[in-house]
Amino acid sequence: MNVIKGRIALAAVLVALGTACTSGAPTRSVPPAQSAAPAAPSAYVWNDAEADKLRTMLAAGDPARGEQAFISCRGCHRAQALGRPDGSYPRLAGQHGTVLIKQLTDVQAGRRANEKMLPFADHGVLDTRDIGDVASYLTRLPVPPDNGKGPGTDLATGQAQYDKLCASCHGTRGEGDAAKFYPRVSGQHFKYLLRETVDIRDGRRKNADPRMVEVTRGLPDAVLTSLADYMSRLPVGPTGLTR
Numbered sequence: 001m002n003v004i005k006g007r008i009a010l011a012a013v014l015v016a017l018g019t020a021c022t023s024g025a026p027t028r029s030v031p032p033a034q035s036a037a038p039a040a041p042s043a044y045v046w047n048d049a050e051a052d053k054l055r056t057m058l059a060a061g062d063p064a065r066g067e068q069a070f071i072s073c074r075g076c077h078r079a080q081a082l083g084r085p086d087g088s089y090p091r092l093a094g095q096h097g098t099v100l101i102k103q104l105t106d107v108q109a110g111r112r113a114n115e116k117m118l119p120f121a122d123h124g125v126l127d128t129r130d131i132g133d134v135a136s137y138l139t140r141l142p143v144p145p146d147n148g149k150g151p152g153t154d155l156a157t158g159q160a161q162y163d164k165l166c167a168s169c170h171g172t173r174g175e176g177d178a179a180k181f182y183p184r185v186s187g188q189h190f191k192y193l194l195r196e197t198v199d200i201r202d203g204r205r206k207n208a209d210p211r212m213v214e215v216t217r218g219l220p221d222a223v224l225t226s227l228a229d230y231m232s233r234l235p236v237g238p239t240g241l242t243r
Contacts, residue, residue, distance in 0.1 A: 061136025085148025087191025093141035150229025158230025
């Protein structure tokens, strides 16, 4: 994979988890020109007919090519894809490859909106091999326990809500489920978890699992803060590759 194509491929995968540059972040390269953003479908299906295709993309991925593609974005997502504790960039290390691929293809199809970064994920500049390569690399990376944590002031509420609302999909240890495209939440930064949960509750995350939309509906910010805080403290385990 040449350098330019590698940068495009990596930037697209980073978009898949909803990243956004902040004013203090390193300057990115100019995105390629592309056509207008695709229209979002009228109804979103979480586990649709493309599931087998997405799993095949991961199976065909080459982590060595993916590692080379990731080099150009270490300035934002840091070495080893550890993200930033302020939540501006999530951890991608150890995330399930199926999750990374699903989120990226959702961006391409208009199911997950990110107009600023869509040019990097456009079908015209990113092919299925690129997607599989980078996802294959990222899912193999280790996840250390030094992620950003919350205030720790109401973990009892967070645990009760997690056990009631989240564990059936994301697992009792926050390990997620690669086969069902449920992301791991253990090892993820508190501020990123909180922002995404609030966006799902408030309808800004258009490709959210409908069940998650339902369970978060009406929950106050204080409860979501405790929930995200508890998730950020779940013990890290094996990488996404093993799940």
